Amino acid sequence: MRLFHTSDWHLGQNLHGQERDFEHDCFLQWLLRQLKHEQPDVLLIAGDVFDTVNPPVKAQERLYDFIVSAHEQQPALTIVMIAGNHDSGSRIELPAPLMRRLRTHALGRVLWLDDGQLDTERLLLPLPDASGAIAGWCLALPFLRPAEVTGAHLGDDYLxxxxxxxxxxIAAANAKRQPGQALIAVSHAHMAGGSVSEDSERSLIIGNAEALPASLFGADISYVALGHLHKPQKVNGEERIRYSGSPIPLSFSEIDYKHQILDVRLDGASLISVEPRLIPRAVNLQRLGPAPLAEILKQLGELADIDLLDEEQRQPWLEVRVRLDEPQPDLRQQVESALQGKAVRLVRIAAEYAGNRGLDGQDDAAQLLELDQLSPQDLFSRAWLDSYGSEVDEQTLKDFAQLLQEVQHEEDQP
Incomplete structure (x- = not known):
């Protein structure tokens, strides 16, 4: 059996107000070509399909056009898609009856039966191989919100x-599987030891409480296809527990990521190989600085001029980071003037003030932070410090995180 592992598409995402639809379209067209050429048995999409719980109509159209096109060119392909923490589980599942006709399974939530047992049947999905025989079972684990895994039958401990x-x-899967059938888990979670992107991955639970142990997936699981962390990586060096990463850089901190999908091959229940397939970057992200304003203006002047024969939508996104000794009211005007006729699209100017020294004599540069750089937890911590004059304690942060999860769960409801 052969799988393609993808995750974190974030359809509908924008970069400091600039939409990314062209880049997502290029990725999906590339993925369709890969599917047609390589003919895998299964495509896994491990959560954060959309960037928000209420994605733009265009983003939804992109997803469903892709699913239809994939089915038309490869009718035997099985697609498994789960909700991530950015997604609405209800929205992901809404068209599920229609998508099943396209051999696509959409799982957004876990459900419990009246007797308190987990409804495992809806989370266990058969994975046929090229011959049509069931070669394995997929354990679909959408992002688990506190309201779904706590309560009367389970207690109040989220983890x-x-x-x-x-x-x-896993117990239900082992009871269902036949000899030689693989168990494939697809999950959206932050696993302990994972490397996190600086500023584009929404924290799941405050502190280290969100980091799940790899021991949740025992040796009887042949492969674990993870989503949430945007950098492709193994978990604790294990070949079988992987993040595929996002298909495009979702922030400037991801410029150097090798964006990819993973080509996974199994022989029965044995994992044979996991090979990356690098995704061509449709639009580059370019960052200048941090450097003094005079140096930044010089670098801007050296950028390539616009070629009228090139597509404007392929021009790089540009972030400029300027180090200042004092405020410059006309900073944006100076930067934009230097960019006249240049083949880039400015999306952000970040200013930071150098020269402030702390009591220890070391540089203590104070950065001008924008709201989109701060998570809800950051804002809460700053508000607490302003109100009470002391750092917020860990228990209060966990309580805030729990409330935040509950609010996001309420937004998730239809």
Missing amino acids: KGIAQVHARL
Whole structure:
């Protein structure tokens, strides 16, 4: 059996107000060509399909046009798609009855039966190979919100609830599988030891509480296809537990990521190989600085001029980071003037003030932070410090994180 592992498409995402639809379209067209040429049995999409719980109509059209096109060119392809923490589980599942006719399974939530048992049947999906025989079973684990894994039957401990969901689903899968069939888990979570992007991955739970142990996936799981972290990586060096990463750079901190999908091959229940397939970058991200204003203006003047024969939508996105000794009211005007006729699209100017020294005599540069750089937890911590004059304690941060999850879950409801 052969799988393509992808995640974190973030359809509908914008970069400091600039939409990324062209880049997502280029990725999806490239993925269609890969599917047609390589003919894998299964395509896994491990959550954060959309960037927000209420994605733009165009983003939804992109997803469903892709699914239809993939089915038309490869009718035997099985697609499994789960919700991530950016997604609405209800929205992901809404067209599920129609998508099943296209061999696509959409799972957004876990459900519990009246007797308190996990509804494992809806989370266990058969994976046929090229001959049509069931070569494995997919354990679909959409992002688990606290309201779904705590309560009367499970108690109030979020992480224990997550562990119980994994244990019950794996037990049900082992009871269902036949000799030689692989178990493939697809999950959207932050695993302990994972390398996090600086500013484009929404924190799941404050502190280290969100980091799940790899031991949740025992040796009987042949492969674990993870989503949430945008950098492709193995978890604790394990070949079988992987993040595929996002298909495009979702922030300037991801410029150097090798964006890819993973080509996974199994022989029965044995993992044979995991090979990256690098995704061509349709639009480059370019960052200048941090440097003094005079140096930045010089670098801007050296950028390539616009070629009228080139497509404007392929011009790089540009972030400029300027180090200042004092405020410059006309900073944006100076930068934009230097960019006249240049083949880039300015999306952000970040100013930072150098020369401030702390009590220890070391540089303590104070950056001008924009709201889109701050997570809800950052804003809460700053507000607490302003109000009470002391750092917020860990328990209060965890309580805030729990409330935030509950609010996001309420937004998730239809």
